[in-house]
Amino acid sequence: MNSHLISAIVPVSLLSGWELGSAVGAIDETTFSRPSAILRAGAIAAADGSLVTATYQTLEAASLGLFAGTLIGVTLGIFLGLQRLVELASRPTLEMLRAIPAIAFTPLALLIFGFGLTMESTIVAYATCWPVMIATLAATRRIEPRLLEVAATLEMTAIERLWTIIIPAVFGRVVVGLRIAIGFALVVAVTVEILVNPRGLGYALILAQQTFRTDLMYALIVWLAVLGMIAGALSSQLDRLSVPRSS
Amino acid sequence: MRALDIIWRMAAMVLFSLAFLAAWELLVRFGPSRSSFFIGPIDAFAVIGRRFADGSLFGSIGATIARMLGGWLLASVIGILLGAAIGNSRLVDRLLMPTLEALRPLPASAVIPVAILVFGLNESMSVAVIAFGSMWPVLLNTVHGFRNVPAGLREVAAVLEMGRWRAFWTVSLPSAFVDIFPGLRTGLALALILTVVTEMQASLQGVGYDIFMAQRSYRSADLYAALLVIGAIGFTINQVLLIGERRLFPWLAR
Numbered sequence: 001m002n003s004h005l006i007s008a009i010v011p012v013s014l015l016s017g018w019e020l021g022s023a024v025g026a027i028d029e030t031t032f033s034r035p036s037a038i039l040r041a042g043a044i045a046a047a048d049g050s051l052v053t054a055t056y057q058t059l060e061a062a063s064l065g066l067f068a069g070t071l072i073g074v075t076l077g078i079f080l081g082l083q084r085l086v087e088l089a090s091r092p093t094l095e096m097l098r099a100i101p102a103i104a105f106t107p108l109a110l111l112i113f114g115f116g117l118t119m120e121s122t123i124v125a126y127a128t129c130w131p132v133m134i135a136t137l138a139a140t141r142r143i144e145p146r147l148l149e150v151a152a153t154l155e156m157t158a159i160e161r162l163w164t165i166i167i168p169a170v171f172g173r174v175v176v177g178l179r180i181a182i183g184f185a186l187v188v189a190v191t192v193e194i195l196v197n198p199r200g201l202g203y204a205l206i207l208a209q210q211t212f213r214t215d216l217m218y219a220l221i222v223w224l225a226v227l228g229m230i231a232g233a234l235s236s237q238l239d240r241l242s243v244p245r246s247s
Numbered sequence: 248m249r250a251l252d253i254i255w256r257m258a259a260m261v262l263f264s265l266a267f268l269a270a271w272e273l274l275v276r277f278g279p280s281r282s283s284f285f286i287g288p289i290d291a292f293a294v295i296g297r298r299f300a301d302g303s304l305f306g307s308i309g310a311t312i313a314r315m316l317g318g319w320l321l322a323s324v325i326g327i328l329l330g331a332a333i334g335n336s337r338l339v340d341r342l343l344m345p346t347l348e349a350l351r352p353l354p355a356s357a358v359i360p361v362a363i364l365v366f367g368l369n370e371s372m373s374v375a376v377i378a379f380g381s382m383w384p385v386l387l388n389t390v391h392g393f394r395n396v397p398a399g400l401r402e403v404a405a406v407l408e409m410g411r412w413r414a415f416w417t418v419s420l421p422s423a424f425v426d427i428f429p430g431l432r433t434g435l436a437l438a439l440i441l442t443v444v445t446e447m448q449a450s451l452q453g454v455g456y457d458i459f460m461a462q463r464s465y466r467s468a469d470l471y472a473a474l475l476v477i478g479a480i481g482f483t484i485n486q487v488l489l490i491g492e493r494r495l496f497p498w499l500a501r
Contacts, residue, residue, distance in 0.1 A: 006341040014346070031364045088256060089263035099481030100474055101440040104455065106447070107462030108470055111284045191356035195447055202356070209360035217364075221357050228352025 033215035042219030050204070051223065058200035059227075061117055062189040065124020066181060072125065073132025073181075074174060078166055080133075081140020102127035102184075103191055110196055120192045120199075127188045128181035135177025139170035179235040186231050190224065201227075286471045294472035308476065311442055311453035314370070318377025319438040323431055326382045330389025334423070335415075340390075347386070355380025355437070356444055363449075373445035380441045381434035388430025392423030425496055432488045439481050454480070 015035050021027035022034035033041075045051040080087040102123050113119035143166065151161045193202025201220060208217035268288045275287035298304035329347075332339045358379050359372075366372035396419050404414040446455030454477050461469035 003341050006338070007345040010342050010346045011349070085259065086263075089259035090267075092260050093264050093267045095485075096478050096482050099485060100478040101443050101481065103440055104443050104458055104474055104477050107458050108284070108474070111462055111465070111467065111470075112282070187354040187356065190354045191444055194356050194359060195444065205357060205360055209363060214364065217360050221353065221361070224357045225349065225353040228354060232352050 037215040041215035061120040062185040065121035066185040069125035069128030073129040077136025131180040132177040139173035291471035315442040321378040322382035326385030334393025368449040381438040384433035392426030
């Protein structure tokens, strides 16, 4: 049998069984809306603009947070990579901070910033700075020491050193950390919205569940999976970018 | 020389930790922001001490760890079984992998509403969400591990005329376990995150719920204390698993 045909068996039979089961009343539609209803709810949400607004809000918070987290991660990573002693001494403190799930800071961020974009992107920044920092730190430590000696001999300023030696040397590996961070950013943003923040796709999702719009809830879940896939594809593109430089 | 080196490193680490705590305390006491939401380590540790003394801390930690381990064990069993089936059989791979690949990019927290509908706001919902979210690294690593059993090992099993099951238990599984274990470690880290999330969402006893309640009642010191406790739990399990990994696979140490 054709391999595509085999691959289609499970999803096709699951979906048609689901649809048929709902049609004959074997599946409770208040818990599992039928696929056709989900499709309709998704189309309506896409047409009336609510889906676009929610998607924009989620992506806005995710990308702002990712940007801030990347900046913090790269800065910390380079600093610690150059200062061996500080890196060694700060290890338990940073490991301890890193062990706190970013989501756990949600209530605190809510107290400090209130509902909204700032609070959500702060949490995303906390979550995304760690993989970037770790990748940058590892890359900085691998810089050929002779390059830095040359820089010292040439009496380069710290900024010159940063631009001409350090950043080009660590770029490829930072991208690897960024790849992990992209995945975190979307998940964390959606989770904060589900928990407390009244904006974006996560809030639309939990609201749909609480108002018994199960069809809309599943439509949003499908859309989130699509967004997750796009984020995944984006990170693989980044990986390709990093290959020629990191070798 | 080596012992001296270790003592010197430990001293540096302790000094840095103390300096960090001191800077934090000073920033809260004399810093620009007088907000009551910024709490220093002295007050936070005082709360931990009090909850340690009256025993309420153990209830929270126990509930969180039990929930986390329950969801993670479920995820590990499902992930390893599914992964072994997919990694060993081309047919199962083609049958299941496309569906799984479509589910995988879904943020784990997005299944919370579904789990609430199916199970209600209770323990089962929490464990189901934790299991769903922390299953993926175990599953993918298991598939990878079984696909990459060295051909030489498979040939040895064939030459020794081992049955399918014996070959699986004595050759494939131990070989794949090198890949499975890091998946289990990542899975446990995800399980802790999802434990905190579901505790907040479903108001289940635990450290995540403590954080949430502290915020609702504006008890900032309790909130910081709970965050420190979560950090300590995450730190400890990660260190234990890292040490376990080093013990189990000493040849992988870099």
